[in-house]
Amino acid sequence: MTDRDAIERFLEMMAAQAGAAANTLAAYRRDLTLASDVLAGALARADADALARLADEWRDLSRATVARKAAALRRFFGFLLDEGDRADDPSRALPRPGTRRALPRTLGHADVDRLFAAVAARLARDPPIATDLRLAALIELLYGSGLRASELVSLPRNAVHPDRPFLILKGKGGRERLVPLSDRARAAVAAWRAHVPAAAGYLFPSGGTHISRVRLFQLVRGIAAEAGIPPDRISPHVLRHAFATHLLEGGADLRALQTMLGHADIATTEIYTHVDRRRLVDLVNERHPLERTLAEARVDASVSGT
Structure with a gap:
């Protein structure tokens, strides 16, 4: 069994059984191939000592990179064990550096209000410019539905129906999910779609395909600058x-949010949607049954004079 054969079989399993996306498969291929090169093509037969040498090669890498590489190898060796290609799993020798995922940047409600005020100022032109209608639709869908950039720019022309408050997307790993659409978002899309040729395949066409993620990035930063929001934010x-974040702050259920965002693992949603600690403390103090019992006891005590 060569490393190349073992890696290809592993990737086939990840695609077929785990539904791994193309980018995920590419990352696994890269990490496993590099590890095989370091071990002179003997990764699939590596023992604990060989993996210790491999880990030594990673000593100058970041903790996040080491954690990713080690996770890829653990899954690879688990696959070989399950397939009967190995009788043991040497991956315990791999490092476990641990890595904390930084909380993504976000915007406050005041920032969002300024952003939409800048969009509204553009739409106030008479007559409105088509590119401003496109911008409004893009911003409404980004903030109003939580779409990924790649999902947004590649929306089919008729993906949003005026009488249907949701759309169905196929996201990472080919998983379908239902995405809610606000009345504002549907109205913005309808206004923009009137300027999109009926023969266009995409809602946001550009040339023979759709606008790029880079162009979307530029458009978002441009309107943010008009709103007084620093571009790096x-x-x-x-x-x-x-x-x-704002949905969670408003009381949205974490599982529902996981579905809307298209996360396969609830842990991703928990990291992705941080909530102000003080609000959580206040929530416990106000809503916890024990707190209510103590409050009632204090009232009874004051009434009885004890």
Whole structure:
């Protein structure tokens, strides 16, 4: 069994059984191939000592990179064990550096208000300019539905129906999910779509395809500058995170949010949607049954004079 054969079989399993996306498969291929090169093509047969040498090669890499590489190898060796290609799993020798995922940047409610005020100022032109209608539709969908940049720019022309408050997307790993649409977003899309040729395949066409993620990034930063928001504080992904954060702050259920964002793992949603600690403390103090019992006891005590 060569490393190349083992890696290809592993990637086939990840695609077929785990539904791994193309980018995920490419990352696994890269990490496994590099590890195989370091071990002179003997990765699939590596023992604990060989993996220790491999880990030594990673000593100058960041903790996040080491954690990613080690996770890829652990899954690879688990696959070989399950397939009967190995009788043991040497991956315990791999480092576990641990890595904390930084909380993504977000925008406050005041920032979002300024952003939409800048969009409204553009739309106030008479007559409105088509590119401003496109911008309004893009911003409404980013913040109002939490779409990924790649999902947004590649929306089909008729993906948003005027009488349907949701759309169905196929996201990472080919998983479908239902995405809610606000009345504002549907109205903005309808106004823009009137300027999109009926023969166009995409809602936001450009040339023979759709606008790029880079162009979307530029458009978002441009309107943010008009709103007085520093360019380094905003991006399409920041607006997606603001959507999630503000929904959670408003009382949205974490599982529902996981579905809307298209996260396969609830842990991703928990990291992605941080909530102000003080609000959580206040929530416990106000809503916890024990707190209510203690409050009632204090009232009874004051009434009885004890």
